Amino acid sequence: MHTALLLVGIVVTVLVGTSLSERLRLPAPMVLIVLGVIGSFLPFVPVIELGPELVLVGLLPPLLYSSALQTSIIDIKANLTSVILLSVTAVVVTTFTVGWTLHALVPDIPWPVALALGAAVAPPDAVSASAVARRIGLPRQIVTVLEGESLLNDATALVSLRTAIAAITGAVAVGSISLDFLIAAGGGILLGLAVAAVVNLLRRRIHDPLIDTGLSFVVPFLAYLAAEEIHASGVISVVVAGLLIGHKAPVVQTSGSRITERVTWSTVAFLLEHAVFLLIGMQVVSIITGLDGTVPWSRVVLACAGVLAAVILTRMAWVLLTQWLRGLRQAPQEREPWSHAIITGWAGMRGVVTIAAVFIIPADVPHHDLLVLCALVVVLGTLYLQGLSLPWLTRALGVRPNxxxxxxxxxxxxxxxxxxxxxxxxxxxxxxxxxxxxxxxxxxxxxxxxxxxxxxxxxxxxxxxxxxxxxxxx
Known part of the structure; x- marks a missing residue:
């Protein structure tokens, strides 16, 4: 009964918060986080911890699958270079930059632990980027790059995090890191292809929209769990399966099935996306009160501000640098406007994956409570600082939708x-x-x-x- 009441309360709060955000002309994630913080102070609201099992298994697969279904493979292929530069290399660069910054500000934190936090805060969130981009009406090319990046960068970050955690207890060879990455990426791609092939084959024989839609709810969890079972990347498996299934839907599905599936998944994604931000807000009080006090508050504030600055500035510098290098090899008429690069660099909001990833770090590492607080500051800082200023920056640069x-x-x-x-x-x-x-x-x-x-x-x-x-x- 308590669980049912809790779920009903979350759904009602999401609906009320979304309606309130429309009246206030604010992005819904910002309003829902505030409502979550307020709810965490109420005595009758139970404590809900966003552990890695809940997020990585319960929330992330359906959210990624829903986004992948709506993403065009053709558009990603047209912007493949930008997507790879942001989803792979930018995540690795951010991991090392944040790790170096945290270790310099708090020398008591070992290098592997600092790099683990860097991997946790490195990937921008697909939900956050899509929510803000849809609201302010960014050009299609920017939206495609942001969504394509956010679909793939979680795999890079989680592989990097797994490697950093392994290095906490012992040395990790470069060859082992490369092998782990190849297994995670290659295994995820192969399993995603296999799941998509089986589902598309079944859909050619299914003509009932309800059965077809019910099958789609099994796909993200099947793809994720099967990949993780063989130590491959479940995130890549879900994304590949979703992209291919969405691409083949007009051929293998009936029109009734496509309409039913689209409406159903739009509703599910809406509730899950907004519930995630509500749950993030409910973590604020428990994270702040969980500090053990071994690090002075002045050093805590400095570390959180330094990590947030490193996350924002590294992405901005990387996007501008790659834009300049690519422009050297392109004709003037083929170059992307600098205003698009600035918007892409500034639209790097973090979300639920960062909160979940930081809890994967073992609780007995030095200053674990400080790591969790830094991750929370990065999520809130990027959402409010970048999310609220992105519409103004878009207007100031004259960037208009198609x-x-x-x-x-x-x-x-x-x-x-x-x-x-x-x-x-x-x-x-x-x-x-x-x-x-x-x-x-x-x-x-x-x-x-x-x-x-x-x-x-x-x-x-x-x-x-x-x-x-x-x-x-x-």
Whole structure:
């Protein structure tokens, strides 16, 4: 009964907090974190710890799978260099930079422990980036890079964290690190491919939307647990499976199944994404009160501020440096605007993966409570500092979303090409005893395509604004 009441309370709070954020014109994650902090002071609210099992097994697979389903493989391929530079190399660089900073500020913390914290705070969060990007309307290329990076960088960070934890108890050879990374990445990719192939094969034989949607709830957990069982990356397995299943959905799924699955997963992702930020806020009090007091507060504040600054500045410097180096090999008309690079560098909000990863670090390492507090400061600092200032920075740099007119024109062109292909195929078919179906199809295509002769649509330039457009005309 208590668990049921707790779940109901979380859902109600998420719905109220989201509605409140719309009235206040603030991103929902910021409002929900504040509500979580307030809730942690209430005596009747139980303590909920975001342990690694809850986040990495219960929350992360469905969140990553939902994001992967909506992500275009074609768009990621077009921006593959940027995605790899941010999801792999930027995470490694941030890990070492944060580790060096923390060890310099608190010399009592050993190098492997400092690097473990660096790996925990290195990956930006897919949920945070998507939530802010969708709200302020960033260009499609930036959103694609941020979402693609956030889908893949968790694997790099978790492999780095696993290596750092192994180094806490003993020496780790370079060859062992490389082998672990290859096993984690390669095994995750292969298992993701296998899961996607099996699911796509089954979906060709499933025509019930409810059964099809029910199958989709099994996929993220199956892909994650199977990969972790062989010490591969469950994150990569879930992402690969989600990308391929989403890419093949129009071919292997019925239209009813696609609509049902999309609506269902949108609802599930909405509740999970916002519940995560509420739970992060509920951790604040317990983390602050858990400090053992062995480190002076002045040093604690300095360490937290130093780690936060290292996280933000390292990403910004890395994005600008790679932009400059890539620009040296590109023609002027092919270079990405510097304003896009600045926005990409500043949109590095951290989230639930950072909180979960820091709890993977053994509790008996020196100053474990300080590590947890630093991770919390990074999450809150990036969410509030970068998340709240990103809309202002976007306006100041003149970065605008894609022109809706251009998107509409591209969509109309695509529909026109599809209509032409359909009519060409229709002409090749035998129309004996088709009961007028072919003519009906041609008439409907003529109504939907204003540029086709005989469509009955008035010319666009001469259309009077007071005249109601002909049905089917754009």
């Amino acid at each position: 022109d809706p007119a251009v998107d509409a024109l591209a969509r109309a062109t695509l529909l026109q090409q599809a209509s032409e292909a359909g009519l060409h195929e229709l002409d090749r078919c035998d129309h004996h005893e088709d009961h007028g179906v072919a003519e009906s199809i041609r008439a409907r295509l003529d109504q939907r395509a204003p540029s086709r002769p005989g469509s009955g649509c008035p010319p666009a330039p001469g259309r009077s604004p007071r005249r109601r457009p002909t049905p089917g005309c754009g």
